[in-house]
Amino acid sequence: MTIPYTFFPSTEEVVSDEPLVLRRVVRWGECDPAGIAYTPRFLDYVVSVHEAFISLMLGGPIHMLKDELSVDFPVRGVEIDFRSTLPLDTRFEMVVHVGEIRSRTFDIHINAYKVEAEGKRRGDLAFVARITPVTIDHESRAAVALPEKLKSRVEAYAAAHPHQQE
């Protein structure tokens, strides 16, 4: 059988890191009786991007590395605009950009596109989202400044991959 295994594509995987792109396929268990991804599952998708993006910025798995830095990155706010439904078995890609960078928080922007067919990446826009983590101290749980090294990496990413509004 050919590889990758087309009878059961990867549920969620990073397919690019410049910019960060996560590809997913809509599973049966994520769909509601209308046969499309159930509304709350979109926040599962978006929070997964949040984890992957901070992991990319830290250079490894977020939950291991945040402990080393004695910080955490809980979500302060999130916003999702639903543009088209995601039916069962649909493959889609979430392309990640950075918006405003503040002292303690920054905005992660996601444009999610359906994958129309192999080789042609951008299908219809499925949703647009913004998720805003805040940096807090691991012990006191108080908001603190973004670690300097992390802030530099986020700024470099933002410069290299300017955010395009959809």
Next chain:
Amino acid sequence: MTIPYTFFPSTEEVVSDEPLVLRRVVRWGECDPAGIAYTPRFLDYVVSVHEAFISLMLGGPIHMLKDELSVDFPVRGVEIDFRSTLPLDTRFEMVVHVGEIRSRTFDIHINAYKVEAEGKRRGDLAFVARITPVTIDHESRAAVALPEKLKSRVEAYAAAHPHQQE
């Protein structure tokens, strides 16, 4: 044993319909390794309010009655501001108001407060959310005007329970 059963309070229940208030308790299975409700679960909470509010407006379970009207109410947009964490076993109440009412959509606003102790309802604000359903035709999936009777009920609810920004 006394009733209600305090060893295992109701996971989610309507405790008022004027205005609509849903009370929940944060279950073990909704919490992440930090011991608090996992971020995406908040959209599960919010979408549950969406279902309950439209059910209240229609006078019965949404998924049965929307079929009779040949319409559906998918979510066009959602926004959540996280104000304080929801630790395991926390009880909280989501108070529901209506914001702007347009021809095909309207805004449902949720203020979620922790329940501090029996008899004293309003504890800390846990989160604030806005969820915006759009009315579509069941067959064509095109956006259509809110059914007149439903619109009147929503307007009456909005008049009786003015939205208070938190």
Next chain:
Amino acid sequence: MTIPYTFFPSTEEVVSDEPLVLRRVVRWGECDPAGIAYTPRFLDYVVSVHEAFISLMLGGPIHMLKDELSVDFPVRGVEIDFRSTLPLDTRFEMVVHVGEIRSRTFDIHINAYKVEAEGKRRGDLAFVARITPVTIDHESRAAVALPEKLKSRVEAYAAAHPHQQE
């Protein structure tokens, strides 16, 4: 409006403690594209019974009281037989019995019946399940004997409510 609020019944609540009975309604978000409860959700239901039953035996919320006893009750094994599907909006009741009681583990048996109509409790059998917690020490994570007081309560429950095989 009459109470309880029939437009949105309680998602999950204890309706009896002699024997323990949990009543649920199948939510839209628990259903798959076939319009019935998605298979893995049944284990969510069953684990919820596990939490409620141990809470009942301990006389309060499990996760608070297990810490006081310095033990934990992870699941060692589970078995579910699916007898009929659970369509959207179906109400069902999980009736809880105790099977074999061993030194460190015991079997919780669940018979789940659909609620046909108000006042007539037992509809079709939806599923039968067995879930087996093991007692472990909170620190060492090694299996230990069931705390004596808990074991007595479980034995008294088993004697009062003999398990009926379905």
Next chain:
Amino acid sequence: MTIPYTFFPSTEEVVSDEPLVLRRVVRWGECDPAGIAYTPRFLDYVVSVHEAFISLMLGGPIHMLKDELSVDFPVRGVEIDFRSTLPLDTRFEMVVHVGEIRSRTFDIHINAYKVEAEGKRRGDLAFVARITPVTIDHESRAAVALPEKLKSRVEAYAAAHPHQQE
């Protein structure tokens, strides 16, 4: 950056089809406050194997191909033995075998092992599971014989990859 992207490994992917092996990583959102995969999530893992295995047998995505055959494969029974916990970020592999094949049902057996390190596949046994689909007619929902071609493929798989009890 090297590929595959180690900062965020694939959530779930097929890594072999002879025999079928699914590799997963335990995500933050799958863990409970104990920092390990929440018990009901194991049935999500197992049902995912069920989908992947039938997809492999049919030669493509199950939900598309079952419709062409006018059959469905709901789960009649499931059993899981939990052997060791799955902490956050753990990678594990589910190795799939076939047990008894009957006229309308067959048993899928799963041995799940932790991935200790790159290149050394088999770590500790995490869990052992059995899941039993039944073949039903798409219209009548009555149990029917396994389609002949599917049965042959399942038998060939069983012969090529004999089940080893753990």
